[in-house]
Amino acid sequence: MDIVVCIKQVPDTEELPHIRVNPETNTLVRESVKGIINPFDENAIEEALRLREAKGGRVTVVSMGPPQAKEALRKALAMGADQAILISDSSFAGSDTLATSYTLAMGIRKIGKFDLLLLGKQAIDGDTAQVGPGLAEWLSIPQITYARKIEVNGNQIRAERTLEDAFEMVEVTLPCLATVTKEINIPRYPSLKGLLSAKRKEVLVWGADDLSLDRKRIGLEGSPTQVIKIFTPQPPPKGEILTGEIPEVADRLIEKLRERKIL
Amino acid sequence: MDFTLSDDQRMILELVDEVCEKEFAPKADEISESGEFPSQNVKKLAELDLFGITVPREYGGLGMGYLTWTLIAEKISKACATTGLIFGANLLCTYPLGKYGTEEQKRKFLPPLASGQSLGAFALTEPEAGSDAGNVQTTARKEDGHFVLSGTKIFITNGEVADIYVVIANIDKKSGARGLTAFMVEKGTQGFSFGQHFSKMGLTALPNVELIFNDCRIPDSNLLFKERRGFKVAMRTFAAGRIGVGIGALGVAEAAFEKARVYSRERVQFGRTISSFQAVQHMLADMATKIEAARYLLYRAAWYLDRGEAFEKLASMGKLYASEAAMEITTKAVQVFGGYGYTKDYPVERYMREAKLFEIIEGTSEIQRGIIASLVLKEK
């Protein structure tokens, strides 16, 4: 069973306090922010590895992003993936979810035959959950979103989808795409042997020229979405603590509430 | 002397940090309270290949040396001393096997120990043989291509959870320590069973058990090194093991210091944080200094061991210094916490109970001073 996992490198949430938006370009200031594998994508990798352990086959991880996304791919190799591909080109910059899913789809076409395509349910930075569905459409394959359990029998896949207050059981014929939630498994840590051997494995890098793409569908040009403004929300003003004798504090409180037209 | 870390070491330590922080540290209190063997932690160590750090590649390990092992053990012990000691006891099995084992023994025992599929233990101590390690009463009788072991070991770390044991027994009691011989014994061998569990003041989840050998027959091929060379095997193993015990103590000291440092900046008395009082500052300064001093003694010992230089004196010094520093630092940490430190609401009282062990095992502080003195007096 050949599985392709799409992973995105995202800023480490533990570093969120240090993440800033450049007000002129409306983009994240990503330099010096540590990158991690999008947490749901780690679940997708884990699920792929478990399926491979049960059914054999190969696990290929793919990421679209800047050169430093190689680190995320190396971690996936260390966890046990067989092959890693980075789709990277300056002409991909500014891609929205439509252009991202198109570019990824063209990369996956180049990989060739696969049985299952696994993604995280959403990226913790972009948060749209659109890349999975977009990708399935570009590749004309069925999709199962928010899968919390997956079983493969022959060429059938049966999955439980997490809904708001229920779950849905669906059955689909392979090849298909699934996006997974964190309930599906607990991702493994890479082993030291995996870590050391991943260092010696090569990460393939494919640019725009390596893929057969319609240039009008990639990067800024292929992105109908326009970001009007991105900004760091102002922290809410600090609360004020009134101290002193209770009757006097109560008077001051009423005064302040009047000032703000709350009373 | 150069302790610059390689990229591989840095990468490994980063991963170990993550596992310690997410998996081991949050469970340390619970493990100590319940006294239940932390099998999940051991499984994690195995999955990460950590048991194989020093085992050569051809026997399924990573062949990375003792300094790397030491740096890893420091982090594990800081997060959870119990897990650190389990990790350390395994080394007492892989080390003598690697050094003295036959090709056949290494091929049989090292791969499962390196993968963590089997856990190791080292058994010397007996009721009559503690500091006086030469006074082992367990006997090994030769009988048609076998050795037959009889006797009792006490306090053995990894007790009944281990699978592979290095056991010291006497093949010729008349010769005293010169009759001592080391053997490999596998769990499940007929005549080998477990007795009493020792109930302890700390490290309650660390298995320390009596091993009972009752006409336990093991094949000739399980003789480790040579007949009558068991005392040497034991002393060499302890020499290396002391780096592990020292680093365990250091991990506990580091954890206690870190808790005290943070607490001192939060606790307010007399309208100021207690970290503003010079008396508290001096305690923290001494703690931090001793931690650094212990660290470099132990790193240097491990580095000498890796380079094949005489490391025994440094290992004894590191073990002695780190364990006594840990006792002092954990006691001071309780002091910084005041009354709260004495309660079970904070982990510092646990660290204090844990620290005490390190002044006792693998040669008490008194025995270490004896070893160090005899080594320095021998120097030209």
Ligand SMILES: Cc1cc2nc3c(=O)[nH]c(=O)nc-3n(C[C@H](O)[C@H](O)[C@H](O)COP(=O)(O)OP(=O)(O)OC[C@H]3O[C@@H](n4cnc5c(N)ncnc54)[C@H](O)[C@@H]3O)c2cc1C
């Ligand atoms: C500062 C900022 C500005 C942005 N501006 C725009 C914009 O102008 N217009 C717009 O439409 N979007 C914008 N985005 C979103 C950006 O284009 C998306 O990050 C990208 O298209 C993926 O969408 P997502 O992050 O919402 O991923 P989701 O759709 O939430 O991701 C779902 C899954 O898809 C896979 N996946 C997602 N991205 C990749 C990837 N690059 N490589 C491999 N697999 C992947 C992963 O498995 C992931 O779990 C912006 C994001 C940020 C942080």
Ligand SMILES: Cc1cc2nc3c(=O)[nH]c(=O)nc-3n(C[C@H](O)[C@H](O)[C@H](O)COP(=O)(O)OP(=O)(O)OC[C@H]3O[C@@H](n4cnc5c(N)ncnc54)[C@H](O)[C@@H]3O)c2cc1C
């Ligand atoms: C938790 C735990 C784990 C252990 N794990 C193992 C294990 O895995 N394998 C194993 O083989 N053993 C193990 N031991 C045993 C441990 O190594 C011994 O307890 C230790 O060596 C001390 O021996 P003893 O307890 O008999 O003390 P004793 O030797 O009776 O010492 C009592 C006191 O007398 C002092 N003393 C003794 N002789 C001298 C001397 N010549 N000069 C000065 N002072 C002296 C000692 O320093 C000490 O203060 C473990 C013990 C514990 C508590």
